[in-house]
Amino acid sequence: MLLSRTLLLKAEPAGHLHSLDELFALANEMEQEAATNYAELAEEMKRQSRPDLCAVFMELAAAEREHVESVTRWSQAQRGKAPDPALVRWEAPETFDAEAATELKTSRLITPYRALAMAVRNEERAFAFWSYLAAYSEDPEIKKAAEAMAKEELGHVSTLRKERRKAYHREHDRMQGVAASAVDARRLELRLAEQLADLQQNLKGPAARRTGELLDETMQMASETSDFGDFREDMERKDSAQIAEALVEAYLEGAERSDDAARVEKLQRLAERAISRLAWLRSLSASPCG
Known part of the structure; x- marks a missing residue:
């Protein structure tokens, strides 16, 4: 104890x-x-x-x-x-x-x-x-x-x-009240993947390679999230950093609220990867060179 x-x-x-x-x-x-x-x-x-x-x-x-x-x-x-x-x-x-x-x-x-x-x-x-x-x-x-x-x-x-x-x-x-128009984490991960693909095209060198790695990982995460999460439909229209942050919050909250040990572990792993991704996107927005 x-x-x-x-x-x-x-x-x-x-x-x-x-x-x-x-x-x-x-x-x-x-x-x-x-x-x-x-x-x-x-x-x-x-x-x-x-x-x-x-x-x-x-x-x-x-x-x-x-x-x-x-x-x-x-x-x-x-x-x-x-x-x-x-x-x-x-x-x-x-x-x-x-x-x-x-x-x-x-x-x-x-x-x-x-x-x-x-x-x-x-x-x-x-x-x-x-x-x-x-x-x-x-x-x-x-x-x-x-x-x-x-x-x-x-x-x-x-x-x-x-x-x-x-x-x-x-x-x-x-x-x-918005459940009928909600989207799940898989759909949001796929939307983020689209944005990462667009972002990669405007980058060069290490930044482009790292964004490409995150794109591949985001596609993998989309396949792992299944039907988890309820997000407002308009979240799909947000920018990449906002979507990435929403996913971090969802995985963390999901892990905190769940009583299923296997589910908690899965969501915690997703949260760790999502946090790393969010940190990268924020570093890009803070860098004048992209």
Whole structure:
């Protein structure tokens, strides 16, 4: 069980806590950082005129600020003072997924469900972090406090999972209204293959060869997707980067929602290849030389 929790973290904690004062200081910093990050995402969504996502991130930021206040009250009750930032001696492993947050800022296809899925993963990492510290602490007082923090984070995970499930059902219900005019992933992969063929003709050298390789792989992926996915019919009229991104999102969401191990593995493999393809298309659009 400890191994599975540790694997949620990108790296093991850089040190051990030597006092409750250090624990409260570190917990306070982590919650403050999460609140700031979600507030920044809310501002970015507001700038992009995406009120639904702005509302999601504002709520997440508010929840994290409540966690900050909770840690402060706990510190005052236990130690008679607020957490002291000066006592943070080492950085905690990343529990807030900065890479996913950057993706959210640039993606044109992100939904409230995907935003909440990221928040769930962040809380799961925080749970793993405190569980790890509790397991390795030799101080009974610190162990007990770290276990309490882990339990608190697990409660946050449960709450966010419920919100994520609601978001999924809202998005699913909206898709039901366009089901008759939906296209599947195979059809979208084939459309993307057409666009890659056109793109290849306008490229030279290594760029043309790499695009040709992606064209072959896209045709292979089209044969593997079967009848998976429901996309709006107008997605076929989008540009290659938008189609590629929509397919990435679909494979990732499909893997996350499925309970079938074989299907999850298949969709994860498709997602990995789709992500690589999307990265290439984005690099082409960012390069002045093509």
